[in-house]
Amino acid sequence: MKILLIGASGQLGADLVKALSGHSLLTPPHRSLDLLQPDRVRQVLQSKHPQVVINTAAFHRVDDCESQASTAFQVNAEAVRNLALAAREIEAVLVHYSTDYVFDGAAGRPYLEDDLPRPLNVYGASKLAGEHLVKSVWEKHFLIRTSGLFGRAGSRGKGGNFVETMIRKAAAKESIRVVHDQRLTPTGTRELARATAALIETSHYGLYHVTSKGNCTWYEFAGEIFRLLGVRADLAPTTSDAFAAAARRPAYSVLANHRLEELGMDDLKHWRDVLREYLGDRIRRPGA
Numbered sequence: 001m002k003i004l005l006i007g008a009s010g011q012l013g014a015d016l017v018k019a020l021s022g023h024s025l026l027t028p029p030h031r032s033l034d035l036l037q038p039d040r041v042r043q044v045l046q047s048k049h050p051q052v053v054i055n056t057a058a059f060h061r062v063d064d065c066e067s068q069a070s071t072a073f074q075v076n077a078e079a080v081r082n083l084a085l086a087a088r089e090i091e092a093v094l095v096h097y098s099t100d101y102v103f104d105g106a107a108g109r110p111y112l113e114d115d116l117p118r119p120l121n122v123y124g125a126s127k128l129a130g131e132h133l134v135k136s137v138w139e140k141h142f143l144i145r146t147s148g149l150f151g152r153a154g155s156r157g158k159g160g161n162f163v164e165t166m167i168r169k170a171a172a173k174e175s176i177r178v179v180h181d182q183r184l185t186p187t188g189t190r191e192l193a194r195a196t197a198a199l200i201e202t203s204h205y206g207l208y209h210v211t212s213k214g215n216c217t218w219y220e221f222a223g224e225i226f227r228l229l230g231v232r233a234d235l236a237p238t239t240s241d242a243f244a245a246a247a248r249r250p251a252y253s254v255l256a257n258h259r260l261e262e263l264g265m266d267d268l269k270h271w272r273d274v275l276r277e278y279l280g281d282r283i284r285r286p287g288a
């Protein structure tokens with residue numbers, strides 16, 4: 001298949017490049033294909049004519065989205081609509097990623113794809129708007145909600161990932177306070193990329209939850225990182241109120257991979273196993 005990947009230099013993008021290596025893959029960098037330039041996006045899609053377009057680009061610094069709401073909606077919603085329109089013109093399947101932060105956390109059990117979203121922050125609202133716009137424009141889509149991503153490339157938009165931040169703080173002997181009242185499922189980008197590669201081989205279009213198995217609080221996630229590394233860190237739990245981030249976040253945003261399960265395609269591992277692999281790989285191949 002000919003696949004155009006937007007955001008190949010990102011955390012998820014880098015693993016998609018590997019997972020899709022058997023395909024004819026086009027990976028235009030941000031400087032040559034900016035999602036915020038709809039005419040250029042349309043021109044590139046018309047000239048390259050991919051069968052699948054995958055978009056990992058987003059404005060996803062969750063706290064900054066609160067004060068830059070118009071940018072969040074431009075990147076995460078309006079630009080995504082323009083991309084969907086351009087994909088529809090060439091009948092290319094569109095793959096787009098969304099977030100667990102579309103939910104308010106009140107369910108207290110893993111969220112299914114058809115649970116009613118109610119975002120608590122601008123980021124979640126802008127990603128939800130992006131979902132609606134994709135659905136309204138072009139039915140040949142895979143909308144993939146995921147959560148707490150960590151991958152070797154580190155998030156470009158966020159300047160790294162949680163695992164690397166924890167390791168850096170421990171190495172600097174900082175006192176580390178991590179929220180213990182937000183529960184999620186950390187998800188490895190390598191696994192998410194593999195699941196994406198499997199989904200695009202099908203024509204089961206629609207909305208999917210794709211996360212690793214199990215769940216934890218951010219504090220428990222940090223504890224497991226240090227336990228696996230055998231590092232003694234000055235780690236203590238805190239609360240969202242004490243942390244006082246600009247954006248409100250759901251207390252519980254665990255997703256159930258319900259539709260994947262129905263298709264017999266939910267082979268994602270437990271987040272602890274993915275973390276162990278990530279840390280092992282980091283030690284074996286430090287510069288990779």
Ligand SMILES: NC(=O)c1ccc[n+]([C@@H]2O[C@H](COP(=O)([O-])OP(=O)(O)OC[C@H]3O[C@@H](n4cnc5c(N)ncnc54)[C@H](OP(=O)(O)O)[C@@H]3O)[C@@H](O)[C@H]2O)c1
Nearest residue numbers: 007009010011012030034035057058097146149155156157
């Ligand atoms: N990170 C998480 O924990 C998390 C959780 C749930 C959902 N998600 C979703 O998962 C997706 C991937 O996240 P990620 O962590 O892999 O992101 P990332 O590392 O920040 O990568 C984003 C990629 O998109 C490119 N990009 C940004 N703005 C662009 C634009 N206007 N036009 C074209 N390219 C642009 C970036 O290139 P430059 O760096 O060169 O600008 C980068 O290659 C996003 O949709 C995000 O909302 C992430």
